[in-house]
Amino acid sequence: MNIAALRGVIAGSVAAAACLLLSAQGSAATPRPDFTGVWTNAGAPGIGGATRAAPTPLPFKPQAQARVHAFEELMKPTGDSPGGWCLGYGMPGSMLNSGGYPMEIIQRPDQLTIIYEAHGETRHVYLGKRNAPQADRVPGRNGYSSAHWEGDTLVVETDNLVDQVDQRYAHSDQATVVERYHLEAKPDAQGRRVLVADMVMTDPAFYTAPVSAQKKWAEVPNGRLLPYECAEEVWTQHLEEMAKKAGVPVP
Amino acid sequence: MKRTVLIACTTALLGFAAVASAHHSAVQFDFTKQVPITGVVKQFRAINPHMQLTLQVTDAKGTRDVELEGHSTNNMYRSGYRKGMINAGDTITVNVAPPRVGGDGGYVVSATTAKGEFFGMKSSRLADAAKVQATAEGR
Numbered sequence A: 001m002n003i004a005a006l007r008g009v010i011a012g013s014v015a016a017a018a019c020l021l022l023s024a025q026g027s028a029a030t031p032r033p034d035f036t037g038v039w040t041n042a043g044a045p046g047i048g049g050a051t052r053a054a055p056t057p058l059p060f061k062p063q064a065q066a067r068v069h070a071f072e073e074l075m076k077p078t079g080d081s082p083g084g085w086c087l088g089y090g091m092p093g094s095m096l097n098s099g100g101y102p103m104e105i106i107q108r109p110d111q112l113t114i115i116y117e118a119h120g121e122t123r124h125v126y127l128g129k130r131n132a133p134q135a136d137r138v139p140g141r142n143g144y145s146s147a148h149w150e151g152d153t154l155v156v157e158t159d160n161l162v163d164q165v166d167q168r169y170a171h172s173d174q175a176t177v178v179e180r181y182h183l184e185a186k187p188d189a190q191g192r193r194v195l196v197a198d199m200v201m202t203d204p205a206f207y208t209a210p211v212s213a214q215k216k217w218a219e220v221p222n223g224r225l226l227p228y229e230c231a232e233e234v235w236t237q238h239l240e241e242m243a244k245k246a247g248v249p250v251p
Numbered sequence B: 001m002k003r004t005v006l007i008a009c010t011t012a013l014l015g016f017a018a019v020a021s022a023h024h025s026a027v028q029f030d031f032t033k034q035v036p037i038t039g040v041v042k043q044f045r046a047i048n049p050h051m052q053l054t055l056q057v058t059d060a061k062g063t064r065d066v067e068l069e070g071h072s073t074n075n076m077y078r079s080g081y082r083k084g085m086i087n088a089g090d091t092i093t094v095n096v097a098p099p100r101v102g103g104d105g106g107y108v109v110s111a112t113t114a115k116g117e118f119f120g121m122k123s124s125r126l127a128d129a130a131k132v133q134a135t136a137e138g139r
Helices: A002-027 A062-075 A232-246 B073-078 B128-136
Strands: A037-041 A101-110 A111-116 A121-127 A144-150 A153-159 A176-183 A194-201 A211-220 B036-047 B052-059 B061-071 B091-097 B107-112 B118-120
Touching: A144 B073, B036 B061, B052 B091
Parallel strands: A121 A144, B061 B107
Antiparallel strands: A037 A101, A037 A211, A101 A111, A111 A121, A144 A153, A153 A176, A176 A194, A194 A211, B036 B052, B036 B091, B052 B061, B091 B107, B107 B118
């Protein structure tokens, strides 16, 4: 190799290294926010529900409106709810309400695990190659959630929901929910980080237009979720009934 | 004993909450009112979605067992309750939201234990909650 060629190789190497360095710096300049932590409802402590609820009346299609009305009438005498029977809220209720109880987020680069204290509802939010093929996604009340980053905003898309007329934001199994999570630029008055989720639910079977709401959480420093066993009461009563029928004391 | 009472879940008192009873709903109770009930603990369970309490009460109506329910274990702990504070045989006083239809029973929103310890909830639907709390704390 002659000197000119050697200079060319060196110059090229330097340029490539510089590009890599700049690229790395560029990445370092926009790190992904870490949502890991325990979060409680922002504002008044312990109060559930959306920070900004969807405008009412919700844009139900007539058939959906009829189903929701029938459900509400059925529940009216007792005020029963799925939670009262130890059934989790399901999306979007788990995210927007969850009884005012806190939630915990555990974040990895390819997965976020969200645990809502009430009923121990858990959502697994997958990123990139961690995602399951569409055919392998199991429908459920919280559906299947995949996510990607848009700058410092985590965009979570949830599908494979089941029909849930028992939700505050009732929906069919055709519903999809998009949540956009970001941290507010400034902490709240108590110095806590504030996490914001802007939610849009689309459901062509239930609604004539998308349904939007917003939820805010404040971080609980060194926070811990408490266990929430809910079926214990039902089991205990069943056990007592069994013992009574058998004519023996409860073991 | 003074005890700091934490602000806790009010949604348990609103019909849509997760902590509505497995068999009843909080909607059957009148949370605009608080009624003190003193009695001897016959049974107490700190469980979810509702604590369960049976008090033997003696008043003008006579002596009888009164079945009560209240907040979830989680919310009780957040409002100051700790394991062992209520035991069978203790004489305690509870403040309850009474049944809308009248009669015995109610939803326990706060309690003063046999040792004078207080725990309880503050709810936006309890106009006098702050007063109750202040009274219980001796303020």
